[in-house]
Amino acid sequence: MRAIFSRRNHIKRITKKPVLLFLLVLFIGSLLFYPLVTDDSPWPEGSSYGNTDILQANYESWKSKLRSQGDDGKLVLSLTPIRGLSKKLLPARGGSSLNLFDGNLDVVVDGLPPWRAF
Numbered sequence: 001m002r003a004i005f006s007r008r009n010h011i012k013r014i015t016k017k018p019v020l021l022f023l024l025v026l027f028i029g030s031l032l033f034y035p036l037v038t039d040d041s042p043w044p045e046g047s048s049y050g051n052t053d054i055l056q057a058n059y060e061s062w063k064s065k066l067r068s069q070g071d072d073g074k075l076v077l078s079l080t081p082i083r084g085l086s087k088k089l090l091p092a093r094g095g096s097s098l099n100l101f102d103g104n105l106d107v108v109v110d111g112l113p114p115w116r117a118f
Contacts, residue, residue: 063101073101079109 066073079094094109 067101072099074099079107 075098077096079096081089090111092109092111096105096107098105
């Protein structure tokens, strides 16, 4: 019984070596050949990453495209308490509107208690 157990462990050690060697060769090969199959920059052509001039040009292009489609460029969010996140539920309700063209933020909230500062 002891000889069989010892032999199984020896077989497991022998089969692990080629698998580990294969994975090591695959990993090193991928490191060596990665620069050959990709370009130098991980960012797409025309990306605004790190370049404020391209970012500004892309933003202006996006704004003009939105305006030509007749969009008013407002992001509207409703404001209500969330039971799982709010410690105390207040009867306050409201809404906010962020104008994506000029950066104006309008917030209207009704039902806040007058004795507290928010």
